Structures are given as structure tokens and as C-alpha cells.
Amino acid sequence: MAGFRWMPGGQDWTADLPRAVPTVSDGLADFLPAGQDTEPWQQPLFEPWHPSFPQAADAVRHAPPDTRTAHVLSMSLAATATTELATMMEEWIGDLPHPIRMNLARPAAAPPGTIHRFEVLGFDTGRFHSGRPRRCRAR
Numbered sequence: 072m073a074g075f076r077w078m079p080g081g082q083d084w085t086a087d088l089p090r091a092v093p094t095v096s097d098g099l100a101d102f103l104p105a106g107q108d109t110e111p112w113q114q115p116l117f118e119p120w121h122p123s124f125p126q127a128a129d130a131v132r133h134a135p136p137d138t139r140t141a142h143v144l145s146m147s148l149a150a151t152a153t154t155e156l157a158t159m160m161e162e163w164i165g166d167l168p169h170p171i172r173m174n175l176a177r178p179a180a181a182p183p184g185t186i187h188r189f190e191v192l193g194f195d196t197g198r199f200h201s202g203r204p205r206r207c208r209a210r
């Protein structure tokens with residue numbers, strides 16, 4: 072994916088979050104279009120996933136002017152979880168060659184210099200979503 076970091080508002084539940092948060096959650100981030108060569112009916116299924124890291128990086132280089140900085144937003148998961156995600160995708164869209172499925176089939180290490188962060192995500196109906204972070208209070 073390629074897009075902009077999420078800018079949490081000034082709500083109570085976001086008080087302990089940084090000013091800008093990288094996320095691949097469809098409900099939070101603004102993504103750049105993948106511009107893939109797909110049939111029009113496939114676009115809602117495949118967007119905003121780019122087929123590869125280089126294609127996402129190219130989208131960032133060609134991002135329209137914005138006050139925010141665009142980034143490549145990629146994700147990785149434990150090898151043991153790939154089978155489960157692939158199964159959920161097959162139940163969702165059958166055997167369509169979705170970019171997530173294609174990348175699960177050809178795992179690759181993140182490019183050198185990549186900053187790694189962790190995010191708890193859920194997946195349903197083809198979208199990743201993040202649970203709202205809650206403010207933690209020491210007792």
C-alpha cells in the first residue's frame with residue numbers, strides 16, 4: 072500500500088498517540104490508488120493494494136501534492152499465519168489473484184532501512200481494520 076499516516080484528532084482516546092501514526096487500516100488511513108491493470112469490477116476488491124513494494128514506492132514518488140508526506144505502508148505476518156489469511160481470502164473472493172494473495176505466495180524481506188512498527192489488525196470482507204487504541208492508565 073502507499074498512503075499517508077493517520078493523523079489522530081484531539082479526542083480522549085487518542086491523547087497518548089503520536090501526532091502521525093502509520094497504519095494499513097482501511098478505516099484510518101488515506102491510501103494512494105494502486106492504478107492496477109484490472110477490470111473495473113475488480114477495483115473495489117484490489118484497491119488500495121499494490122502488487123509489489125517497488126510499485127507502491129513508485130506511487131509515493133508520483134503522489135499528488137499534499138501537506139502530508141506519503142509513505143509505503145507494507146505489512147508482514149508470521150509464516151504460521153499466512154495459511155490462515157490465505158484461507159480467509161479464498162472464502163471471501165475464491166481464487167481471484169488479489170495482490171495480498173500474490174505476495175503471500177512470494178514472501179520477501181523488507182528492504183534495508185525499513186522502519187518496523189507493530190499494529191494489531193483484523194481482516195474481514197477484504198479489508199484490514201485496526202481496533203481503536205485505548206489510553207492505558209497506571210494503577
